[in-house]
Amino acid sequence: MTQRVLTGITTSGIPHLGNYVGAIRPAIQASREAGVESFFFLADYHALIKCDDPDRIERSRLAIAATWLAAGLDTSRVTFYRQSDVPETNELNWLLTCVTAKGQMNRAHAYKASVDANVAAGEDPDAGVTMGLYCYPILMAADILLFNAHRVPVGRDQIQHIEMARDVAQRFNHVFGKGREYFVLPEAEVDDNVAVLPGLDGRKMSKSYDNTVPLFEGGSKALKEAIARIVTDSKLPGEPKDPEGAHLVTLFDAFADESQRAAFRADLIGGLGWGEAKQRLVNLVEDHIGPMRERYEALIAHPEQIEETLQAGAAKARAIATPFVNELRQAVGLRRMVALRAPAQAEASEAKAAVPVFKQYREADGQFYFKLAAHDGRLLLQSQAFADGRAAGGWVKRFKTEGAAALSEALAGPVALADGVAQAEVEAALAALLASLADAA
Numbered sequence: 313m314t315q316r317v318l319t320g321i322t323t324s325g326i327p328h329l330g331n332y333v334g335a336i337r338p339a340i341q342a343s344r345e346a347g348v349e350s351f352f353f354l355a356d357y358h359a360l361i362k363c364d365d366p367d368r369i370e371r372s373r374l375a376i377a378a379t380w381l382a383a384g385l386d387t388s389r390v391t392f393y394r395q396s397d398v399p400e401t402n403e404l405n406w407l408l409t410c411v412t413a414k415g416q417m418n419r420a421h422a423y424k425a426s427v428d429a430n431v432a433a434g435e436d437p438d439a440g441v442t443m444g445l446y447c448y449p450i451l452m453a454a455d456i457l458l459f460n461a462h463r464v465p466v467g468r469d470q471i472q473h474i475e476m477a478r479d480v481a482q483r484f485n486h487v488f489g490k491g492r493e494y495f496v497l498p499e500a501e502v503d504d505n506v507a508v509l510p511g512l513d514g515r516k517m518s519k520s521y522d523n524t525v526p527l528f529e530g531g532s533k534a535l536k537e538a539i540a541r542i543v544t545d546s547k548l549p550g551e552p553k554d555p556e557g558a559h560l561v562t563l564f565d566a567f568a569d570e571s572q573r574a575a576f577r578a579d580l581i582g583g584l585g586w587g588e589a590k591q592r593l594v595n596l597v598e599d600h601i602g603p604m605r606e607r608y609e610a611l612i613a614h615p616e617q618i619e620e621t622l623q624a625g626a627a628k629a630r631a632i633a634t635p636f637v638n639e640l641r642q643a644v645g646l647r648r649m650v651a652l653r654a655p656a657q658a659e660a661s662e663a664k665a666a667v668p669v670f671k672q673y674r675e676a677d678g679q680f681y682f683k684l685a686a687h688d689g690r691l692l693l694q695s696q697a698f699a700d701g702r703a704a705g706g707w708v709k710r711f712k713t714e715g716a717a718a719l720s721e722a723l724a725g726p727v728a729l730a731d732g733v734a735q736a737e738v739e740a741a742l743a744a745l746l747a748s749l750a751d752a753a
């Protein structure tokens with residue numbers, strides 16, 4: 313069975329080398345595997361949670377889309393779209409919001425971190441916390457569940473969000489599924505082989521630490537300048553260096569093959585100067601991303617082409633999302649108006665199906681009899697013989713007007729329960745008969 317793999321990229325920044333090595337490159341590689349159907353999207357609704365600068369959102373969406381395309385994403389193989397071009401996301405978001413426990417959102421790491429920071433600063437616990445931030449995990453669950461993704465490649469910090477998506481999916485399945493599993497339960501996929509790229513100062517490369525190496529922005533000049541600022545120890549050229557302690561080497565490893573790695577280490581131990589080592593890193597990275605940068609620049613010069621690519625991606629995504637959300641609307645009761653079987657009517661008609669019948673007849677002996685048969689033909693009651701047909705008919709009439717109330721008197725007299733039939737069953741059958749007669753009147 314094909315596995316659906318889905319991941320989103322929040323459009324609040326400009327991609328750096330760490331994003332490329334940690335997310336973009338492995339995702340594009342994975343999308344080329346057989347048996348995998350990939351969904352990559354620009355999480356621009358999510359970006360609004362962190363950013364209220366429209367121009368930055370716009371720049372970021374363009375830069376991220378161009379980066380993925382320049383890095384070799386094959387949009388004929390994958391579904392590549394903007395979250396905000398698939399409004400079904402928001403509709404599902406609401407359906408999920410209505411089955412999500414508030415207490416669960418209270419426990420979300422991102423929200424709790426804000427609260428903790430506020431408390432530590434002596435502020436109101438919810439200072440600066442928007443409902444967007446608070447409900448962030450539900451929107452993310454909607455992204456994932458809308459396409460019933462099996463696997464969600466994410467960083468460690470996102471694992472809790474995937475667990476929440478599973479919980480919400482389970483809850484919806486339970487409440488509305490009636491035996492049908494509308495949602496697949498997604499799994500987080502954290503790849504330990506993918507390097508967490510260190511930044512200039514050795515901490516994880518991240519915009520929030522201001523230690524990033526740009527991927528395409530600023531051209532090769534900016535790349536070179538950033539790499540020049542990588543912090544190293546102060547050993548001089550000619551002195552042996554320890555490659556294992558140097559994050560410059562980790563950066564090099566992210567682009568090097570085995571023999572390049574070995575040669576670089578040997579040269580550092582042999583006294584290669586840091587300045588020279590940085591130049592080698594620049595050359596290596598440039599070999600990889602130089603050709604992509606050219607494609608990037610060509611794409612950025614024609615945003616209308618990127619727009620077209622994303623529109624086509626949205627159409628592909630919506631071909632799945634629209635009918636699915638329609639099914640979900642049915643499931644929760646948002647349906648077209650049609651003549652309903654109101655619950656009371658439905659019960660009555662079910663009862664009608666279970667209505668027993670009286671039969672009056674005359675045997676060869678010339679005597680009159682009646683019997684009550686269940687809706688399925690089983691015998692419930694049998695009368696003894698009456699010489700007078702009207703006497704038999706009188707009892708039938710009493711049953712039809714009094715229902716089960718006439719039963720004990722009848723059983724004490726001329727009527728007997730059929731073999732193996734419980735009195736309670738006959739009472740229920742007579743009640744159903746009475747109800748159906750009242751209904752018909």
Ligand code: TRP
Binds near residue numbers: 319321451465
């Ligand atoms: N929250 C993710 C992040 O910040 C981005 C994201 C949004 C996402 N929706 C998603 C990732 C759905 C995976 C699946 O990295």
